[in-house]
Amino acid sequence: MATNTAPALQNLPLEPNSFVGRERDVSDILRLIEAHRVVTLCGVGGIGKTRLALRVAGHATSHFRDGVWLCELSDTTSRKEIITRMATAVGVGEEDGRDLEHTLADVLRSRGLLLVLDNCEHVVADVAAVVERLVALCPDVSFLVTSREPARAPGEAVWRVPPLAVPRPDQDDxxxxxxxxxxxxxxxxxxxxxxxxxxxxxxxxxxxxxxxxxxxxxxxxxxxxxxxxxxxxxxxxxxxxxxxxxxxxxxxxxxxxxxxxxxxxxGMLDERERVLLRRLSVFSNWNLDLAERVCADASLPAESLLDLVVSLVDRSLVTVAGEEQGRMRYRLLDTIRQYAAARLDDSGEEEALRLRHREQMLALAEELSRNTVFGHGMAWPQRVDVWYRVLVDYDNLRSALSWSATREDAAEGLRLCVALRPFWMVSGQRAEGAYWTDRFLAMGCADEGLRGQAMVRRAELAWDQRDHARAAHVGEEGLRYCRAAGDDDSVALALNILAMTDMRDRELDRARERLAEAVALTRAVGDPWNEGLALGTQGALAALEGRLDEAGAHYEEALTILRRIDHRWGVGRTLIGQGMVAEARGDLFGADQCFREALDIQRSIGGAPELARCLAGVGRISALQGAVAQAYDYLSESLALCHGTGQRLGVARGLLAIATVARTQGLDAEATVLAGAAAGVRERSGHPPASAPWPLRDGAFAARWEEGRSLDVDEAVKSALRLAETGRAPRRRPQAPDTAPSALTRREHEIALLIGEGMSNRSIAESLFISPATVARHVANIHTKLGFNSRTQIAAWIRDH
Missing domain, CATH: 1.10.1740 (Rna Polymerase Sigma Factor; Chain: A)
Incomplete structure (x- = not known):
């Protein structure tokens, strides 16, 4: 496989209209960015700071090898939120058991990029602290900040954004x-x-x-x-x-x-336009359906909102933000939003509008929660659709959480946290989920059943963050509350989480009892989602005890249930476990099938840790089957993904996997350097050594082992990718390069060209307006016609011919 995880070079929005003037400003600021690593554009609201910053950033893309990245901070309230937004912008995920700020710094240390931090005036002190730390640790990262006041970060260059030039009264033209x-x-x-x-x-x-x-x-x-x-x-x-x-x-x-x-x-608006404008200030952004549900009432009928929104767009008071899921989305410029919010406060309507806004966000989040665990009668696209709706409206959900916290509405806040848990898990924002859940739990909640639900979900977040002690403690307390409330779904989930903590603590008999109870309970109440989870964990327990046939049977039963309810995320997670069992049993064909199906699912969902595990699994099996070039392709992509998203344990495993393949080719010295590097990464990140010791670490190879241990993670990854490139077996080349393209259809040749540009199937599908499944079929045809077995070979052929 060619690398589908190579980062894009920017996430800048399209310009909504033409950029007029400021040509000299753009040139001067670009020169400032070359000389200073922190440049802040200052000026009053409405002076054009954001538009100027985006224009400069667009011109600066070619100057930064890893691109430019926009991070919108207008509705952030804390340093933690700032870090989360920055990490999301550059594609860095949370690392289990580690503060996201440290992971972000580690990943950015080797990157050369420009971060555009927009609308920072309300959190300028926190922004300055984060920028100061990253500037010190990441030598090739620069910042372009917009704020109404300087950030006052060390080495900051301040550019006061001037108004546009106006003609003199005596100017002829x-x-x-x-x-x-x-x-x-x-x-x-x-x-x-x-x-x-x-x-x-x-x-x-x-x-x-x-x-x-x-x-x-x-x-x-x-x-x-x-x-x-x-x-x-x-x-x-x-x-x-x-x-x-x-x-x-x-x-x-x-x-x-x-x-x-x-x-x-x-003042030139009519009364209905004024009412709508101030009510729209409760949104971060919105579509028409959402505006109708929150802003409409007897005085402002829902059917009138479309014309009113169009009128506000015509008057430049509302901005079109783009299209998401077939619906146009809108927003207010920060200055207009502040003005409208003040009008809303003056009107006495704010509390009622905020309550309606939160009610809609709760409905959306709870629909996600239901769809995640709902059993029969729901196709996978329906589940995915609501997940993407939450993704699109996540800033509005954050606003609802923040407003609830300000009012100390513990019950409503906990309901949001319980419902958002699937989103936080899949999107990798576990630290943010833990932050909000802890905040609302600390307020106290009279509803012990709701408190129990939140504690069980908090335990799950803790488990995924490798905070196992907290997972066990909070999970036990949550289980007690949920039993008392008769909440069978939460009891089953708690039993599954606690069984996993028992397995880690080697309390295997207790884990077995909990899982048996969970399976019996879910079958009694007809809960196939939690039944599938419990069966999968039973498979993991059997594998831990060496009962591989039993483990395979449990995984197969779990898959049958999860396929029946068309829950592909659950299927993908379970297939990874089943693939590892098949691999341990020596069933390479079965393991390969599991990992490849899981890989297809994870590519469509986008969960980086699971995707990396699938890639590594396919790579290991390819190596065992003698397909060395293909093994290197998959293992390289897995390693690059782990490195790019800050997963140090995944990096260590990837280094060792590539070293293992290299050793089969007789590259013992180079392989030992990589194995030593893997051990060094584990030591420095606090992870235990690999279960199987590297056999070539003493005697003549001792120096190589120590050389590897001393490599920093960036150098280790570069060395591994170089070794994978040189260690690939010779590829079969087309015999007649001048006539080979005629073997392909016009569409296949078009797709081959895009693969040569490094585009993924999803990107190709979006570019050509076809489905990813159609792209996959064309790629398979290209492989067959040209005698290739990887995207890397297609890309190399395109480059050569």
Missing amino acids: PCGAEAVRLFVDRARASAHDFTATPERLEVIAEICRRLDGIPLGIELAAARVRLLSVTQIAARLGDRFTVLTSGERGAPARQQTLRAVIDWSH
Whole structure:
């Protein structure tokens, strides 16, 4: 397999409209970024900091070998949330038993990238602390920050974002001024027949001067040309701005001007538009369905919201954020959102809107929870659909959690935590889930059944974080509450978690009893999801005790149940266990089938740790079957994925796996260096040594072993990937390169070219507007026609021919 886990080079959004002016600013800031590792763009709201930062970042992509990454921080409230957002932006996952900040620093230490931290003023001290630490530890990472005040990080260069240039009163041709160019551009976008006559240009120049060249103010004014002439706009601005009395009296003049232009634009809305605008401030972003459920009432009927949203978009008060799952999503610029939130507070509606917002977020989260464990009658695409809806609305869910915590609404907060547990588990955000659950549990909750549910889910998070003592303690207490409440689902889940802690502590008889109880309970109440989990854990227990045939039978029974309810995530997890049992029994064909099916499932879901385990499994079996080149391909991809997401134990295992394959080729010295490096990674990360000692670590190989142990993780990974590349067996090349393409269909050749560019099946499918399954079929045909067995061979053939 070619590497499908190579990182993209940026996550910047598409520009919603043309970028006007500031050409010199962009060039100057790019030079600042070359000279300083922390550059902060400062200025009042609406001055254009974010748009300028995104423009600079787009130009800077080629200057950073690992790309540029946007991290939006407008709704963060703590250092932990900042770290989580940054890790998500660059694709770093949580590492079991370790603080995410340390994992992030380790991964970024070898990367050369630019992080764009947007809207930081409300958490500027925490941002400065995180940036200072990463600058010290990661020599090739730079930061571009936007804030209304400097971050004051060491070595920071501050760029005060100026207003757009406005024409002088005596200037003959105002068209060259940036502010006028922006007004004309946005006016034409609003009214396509708008023409900039000399008479209009004189009035536009005056409007831009009155607005102090503030881009947001100019855009709001230009959006009115569909309803008003530029002369009418200027007259209304004149009435408003003759004396700047809007906003706070002590605020800077430009801030007063911005407040005044937003007041003016707000004042031109009709009453229903004003009501909707202030109500929309409860969202981080939204689609029309969500807005109808939260914002509509008797005074603002749901059927009227589409026209009102379109009207607010036309007036540049609402921004189109893009399309997700076939639905357009919208957002408010941070400055507009703050203004609208103040209007909502003044109206006395805030609590009612926040409650409605939380009610919708609870409904979404609890639908996810039900779909995760629901038994019969639900196809896998339905389960995936709600998971993606949670992903899209996760910032809104965070807002609901934060608001509930501020009010100390323990019960509602715990309900959210219980429901979001599947999302936190699959997406790898276990630390965030643990943070919120602990916070609400500490408040106390009169509903002991709900408290028990939350404690059981908290135990599961602790288990996945390798905090086994906490998993056992919290799990036992949660089990007691759930038994008392008659919550069979949670009792079964608790028994499964506690059985796993028993297995780790070698309390195997107790684990066996718990699992037997869990299976009996789930069968009695008709709970196939938890029954499948318990059977899978019974398989793991039997394998631990060396009863491999029994283990295989348990896994097979679990798979039958999970396939019957079409729960592919559960199937994928179970297949990994079954594959390991087959491998231990010497059933290479069966193991290969398990790992490959699990790999297909994990690629579609995107869970990095499980995906890495599947890749490693296929790689090991390929090596045992004599397919050395294919083994190196899969093991290299697994190693790169673990390294890129900060999974040090996975890195150690990957190094050792590649070393093992290299040893079969007689590359003993090189293999011993890698095996020593694997041991060093384990030692430094606090993990126990590998179960089987490396046989070539003494005598003539002692120096090589110590050489490997001294390598840092980045050098070790590079060495392993180099060794895998040189150790691959000779590939079969096409005999007639000039005529080989004719063996492929036009579509197959098109897909081969995209594979040569390093694109995954999912990316190819999105690019060609076909399904991933169709891409997979074409790839299989390419392999057959050209005599290849890996994507790497296809890519090499494309490069050569």
